[in-house]
Amino acid sequence: MNASVTGALLLVGRKLLTALIQLLVIATLIFSVMYIMPGDPVLLLLGADSNPSPEAVASMRSQLGLDQPVVSQYFVWLWRALRLDFGVSLANGYPVSRYVLSNLPRTLELAFAAIIVATLIGVPLGIAAALKRGSLRDTILTSVATIGISVPVYIMGTMLVLFFSLKLGWLPASGYTDISRNALEHFRKLALPALALGFGLAASIARMTRSSMLEILGRDFVRALRAKGMSERRVIWQHVLRNAAIPIVTIIGLQLGNLMGGTVLVEAMFNWPGLSTLLVGAVSARNYPLVQGAMLAIAALFIGINLLVELLYSLLDPRIRRKRT
Amino acid sequence: MEKTNKQAQAKKGYSMKKSVLGLIFALASSVSVHQALAAEGGTLYFGLSGEPSTLDSTINAGTPARTIRLAIHRGLVNYGADGKLSQELAQSYEVSTDALTYTFKLRNAKFHDGSPVTAQDVKASIERITAADSKATYRNELGVIKAIDTPDANTVKLTLSKPFVPLIHYLALPESAIVPAAWIRDHGKDPNATPIGAGPFKFSTWERGRELTVEKFEGYYKKGKPHLDDVHYVFYADENTRVNALKSSDVDIIDYVPWKDAASIEADSNLKLASTTGPFMMLQFNTKFEPFSKPEVRQAVSYAIDRATVINTAFNGRGTPIYGIAVPEGYMGYSKEKANYFSYDIAKAKALLAKAGYPNGFEARLLSTAQYGFHNNTAVAVQAELAKIGIKAKLDLPDWSGRIAKNNAGDYDFLVAGTAGDIADPDWLSNFFYGGQQLVRLNNSAHFNDPVINELLDKGRITLEAGEREKIYGQFVDRALEQSPFVYLMWRDQSFGLRKVVKGFSNIPGFLTFQSGITVEDTEVE
Numbered sequence: 028m029n030a031s032v033t034g035a036l037l038l039v040g041r042k043l044l045t046a047l048i049q050l051l052v053i054a055t056l057i058f059s060v061m062y063i064m065p066g067d068p069v070l071l072l073l074g075a076d077s078n079p080s081p082e083a084v085a086s087m088r089s090q091l092g093l094d095q096p097v098v099s100q101y102f103v104w105l106w107r108a109l110r111l112d113f114g115v116s117l118a119n120g121y122p123v124s125r126y127v128l129s130n131l132p133r134t135l136e137l138a139f140a141a142i143i144v145a146t147l148i149g150v151p152l153g154i155a156a157a158l159k160r161g162s163l164r165d166t167i168l169t170s171v172a173t174i175g176i177s178v179p180v181y182i183m184g185t186m187l188v189l190f191f192s193l194k195l196g197w198l199p200a201s202g203y204t205d206i207s208r209n210a211l212e213h214f215r216k217l218a219l220p221a222l223a224l225g226f227g228l229a230a231s232i233a234r235m236t237r238s239s240m241l242e243i244l245g246r247d248f249v250r251a252l253r254a255k256g257m258s259e260r261r262v263i264w265q266h267v268l269r270n271a272a273i274p275i276v277t278i279i280g281l282q283l284g285n286l287m288g289g290t291v292l293v294e295a296m297f298n299w300p301g302l303s304t305l306l307v308g309a310v311s312a313r314n315y316p317l318v319q320g321a322m323l324a325i326a327a328l329f330i331g332i333n334l335l336v337e338l339l340y341s342l343l344d345p346r347i348r349r350k351r352t
Numbered sequence: 353m354e355k356t357n358k359q360a361q362a363k364k365g366y367s368m369k370k371s372v373l374g375l376i377f378a379l380a381s382s383v384s385v386h387q388a389l390a391a392e393g394g395t396l397y398f399g400l401s402g403e404p405s406t407l408d409s410t411i412n413a414g415t416p417a418r419t420i421r422l423a424i425h426r427g428l429v430n431y432g433a434d435g436k437l438s439q440e441l442a443q444s445y446e447v448s449t450d451a452l453t454y455t456f457k458l459r460n461a462k463f464h465d466g467s468p469v470t471a472q473d474v475k476a477s478i479e480r481i482t483a484a485d486s487k488a489t490y491r492n493e494l495g496v497i498k499a500i501d502t503p504d505a506n507t508v509k510l511t512l513s514k515p516f517v518p519l520i521h522y523l524a525l526p527e528s529a530i531v532p533a534a535w536i537r538d539h540g541k542d543p544n545a546t547p548i549g550a551g552p553f554k555f556s557t558w559e560r561g562r563e564l565t566v567e568k569f570e571g572y573y574k575k576g577k578p579h580l581d582d583v584h585y586v587f588y589a590d591e592n593t594r595v596n597a598l599k600s601s602d603v604d605i606i607d608y609v610p611w612k613d614a615a616s617i618e619a620d621s622n623l624k625l626a627s628t629t630g631p632f633m634m635l636q637f638n639t640k641f642e643p644f645s646k647p648e649v650r651q652a653v654s655y656a657i658d659r660a661t662v663i664n665t666a667f668n669g670r671g672t673p674i675y676g677i678a679v680p681e682g683y684m685g686y687s688k689e690k691a692n693y694f695s696y697d698i699a700k701a702k703a704l705l706a707k708a709g710y711p712n713g714f715e716a717r718l719l720s721t722a723q724y725g726f727h728n729n730t731a732v733a734v735q736a737e738l739a740k741i742g743i744k745a746k747l748d749l750p751d752w753s754g755r756i757a758k759n760n761a762g763d764y765d766f767l768v769a770g771t772a773g774d775i776a777d778p779d780w781l782s783n784f785f786y787g788g789q790q791l792v793r794l795n796n797s798a799h800f801n802d803p804v805i806n807e808l809l810d811k812g813r814i815t816l817e818a819g820e821r822e823k824i825y826g827q828f829v830d831r832a833l834e835q836s837p838f839v840y841l842m843w844r845d846q847s848f849g850l851r852k853v854v855k856g857f858s859n860i861p862g863f864l865t866f867q868s869g870i871t872v873e874d875t876e877v878e
Contacts (some may be wrong), residue, residue, distance in 0.1 A: 066757045070757060119405055119543045120542075121543075121544055185592075192600040200599070297593065298586075298597070300559075305561060307589070313753050
């Protein structure tokens with residue numbers, strides 16, 4: 028096997044191992060946090076209005092295994108989680124893994140749609156601003172980007188709903204339709220949440236693109252290429268953009284992770300039935316297994332995305348690959 | 353009137369939302385003779401404030417679950433749109449003069465699987481609730497049923513261990529639904545089993561986290577009902593999202609209209625608001641310690657709070673003050689003069705505090721929750737009002753779950769509660785006022801245990817004669833005002849928001865607003 032392939036495999040292996048350790052630490056944290064929080068799932072489960080008798084509470088508690096010592100509950104949970112069995116929802120005995128599997132793709136879809144929206148808006152704007160540095164166009168674009176970053180996603184979402192659904196009536200205010208049932212309706216309902224989530228991100232991508240482009244444009248090799256008589260278009264598209272891409276990809280990748288957090292508000296606002304919606308409901312009901320399963324899924328996703336981004340760097344920049352092997 | 357509506361509906365035709373299948377069915381049914389003009393069929397989109405944790409018919413898992421179950425299930429009796437008891441699976445019933453036996457005659461009704469509703473099904477359904485290992489919400493109340501006899505397939509005789517007059521009201525609750533005995537045998541323990549009932553709609557699909565769909569049951573025992581082909585219950589936990597969904601016509605009706613949005617719905621020419629004052633807000637006290645162990649102190653609190661401040665701070669002005677006990681008008685125990693026993697009177701409040709030994713007031717923890725704005729804001733208003741008589745309330749505002757836990761552990765000095773009675777019979781008061789064995793409960797003032805009140809409530813339960821009962825609950829109200837274990841603040845408006853094209857849905861007045869889902873069987877969409 029040649030050295031660079033072995034090196035790459037080693038790199039991937041090491042990254043995977045780190046990711047697993049990270050996951051384990053996070054899993055432990057997630058497990059503990061729920062037990063530190065006040066509130067009792069059994070009381071909520073038996074119905075807050077029904078004055079359950081102490082016997083009913085005790086029997087429910089043992090039925091759910093919540094009367095066991097926390098440490099033993101932890102190991103039972105961890106052992107099962109290793110085999111991807113996250114238990115069942117306390118509320119109705121429905122398997123947590125099925126909840127997560129049905130909701131996770133929707134959250135991912137929303138996050139990716141937001142990234143696409145953000146990239147499509149952010150990168151061209153950033154380039155446009157960089158190419159006319161200091162011009163009126165640059166000033167306007169930069170100011171819009173600053174505002175975009177500062178507007179909280181729930182304000183953005185509310186304004187979008189007000190304008191596109193309530194005023195114009197073009198798009199549904201909220202909801203979700205399965206793509207297999209009606210694809211058009213599916214994307215119509217995806218549009219507003221993706222825009223709301225993607226807009227702020229577009230602003231930061233635009234800023235990063237602009238500064239990254241400016242930095243590369245000032246490099247000696249660009250001057251050399253221009254001196255050689257290379258067309259400006261080739262200089263920009265083939266050389267400058269390629270070199271400027273690494274920080275842009277980094278920020279997109281990192282933001283994809285952060286978007287998982289941003290979806291909490293957007294999913295709630297648009298009634299998008301993703302992981303965050305699941306999580307928020309489960310936290311309120313102290314539905315331990317569901318919270319643990321959903322949070323672990325989000326954590327795994329975050330770590331997985333970061334892993335992907337790092338590996339993607341090495342593709343874009345051979346120096347990173349070489350340095351690490 | 354109804355006829356005019358139907359003619360109008362027939363003229364206007366159908367919205368795009370309705371399925372093709374619905375259209376075909378509606379056209380087919382409109383050809384039939386007896387409904388030549390009716391705009392039958394169509395789909396209703398019902399935005400609910402939450403997703404049920406379970407559809408178990410014996411557990412009260414909140415209003416959204418009840419709304420859905422009232423489409424699927426029926427009991428022997430239920431509460432109808434007028435708030436009165438209506439005979440459903442029971443064609444008639446008789447109560448013996450000693451209130452010890454209840455005999456029901458069943459009508460010819462069918463379950464969704466096509467099997468007839470028999471006495472055996474009724475027996476199995478009630479036994480499932482009263483079983484020793486049952487988690488049924490009203491297990492205690494129905495626990496007085498000692499024996500269930502089924503002399504024939506259409507007759508059920510319940511024998512009680514002691515007289516219990518309110519039984520018929522507990523049987524009218526959605527949690528006393530009748531389900532097939534065979535279903536109980538095969539699926540009774542499976543919380544995710546497909547429910548089968550004898551109601552107007554049968555369960556169709558449940559897409560977790562999103563919506564639950566029911567479809568018309570052709571074999572429903574009420575001729576010509578239901579009108580709709582199917583109902584989609586869509587879950588909108590976020591109140592702003594729910595309101596926007598109604599305003600943009602994503603849904604046809606929503607529950608729990610937030611008070612801040614009531615005016616904008618009223619102002620919208622396509623929408624209407626169906627309001628009633630059912631639930632109430634009150635203060636509950638931990639009576640184990642001073643100062644709140646003293647009735648004078650609790651009364652002082654009642655005199656010190658200007659109810660208008662609470663209504664304006666927490667409910668955008670949408671409520672009605674209570675200066676007495678929260679008995680809805682028309683319910684047994686209501687009296688006009690006692691409804692205003694207290695008044696807003698700072699001087700009186702101060703005098704009572706001084707009499708109790710606290711001329712300069714005191715400090716106390718007030719439990720509420722930050723999770724719901726109206727709970728939070730009620731606490732803030734009460735805090736401000738009480739400051740006027742020197743009571744310094746320190747707010748304790750955990751999330752809802754934390755608040756429930758503290759409430760049930762008695763870990764509070766006083767707290768803000770928003771609730772309603774369960775039934776339209778005066779025995780709803782027992783849940784709140786009765787002392788007895790368990791002195792720290794969700795809905796009682798912790799450790800409050802007054803022998804006079806307990807005795808009156810016991811007597812009310814066994815007295816069949818209405819005039820006699822009226823007297824007992826009159827005495828109860830006198831004693832309750834004197835002791836004031838609760839300080840009542842206000843009736844809050846409870847509203848549904850509807851598109852104007854929705855007809856036939858009613859918000860049942862009083863405590864029964866939370867059971868309004870039953871009127872979906874009368875609902876039509878133009």
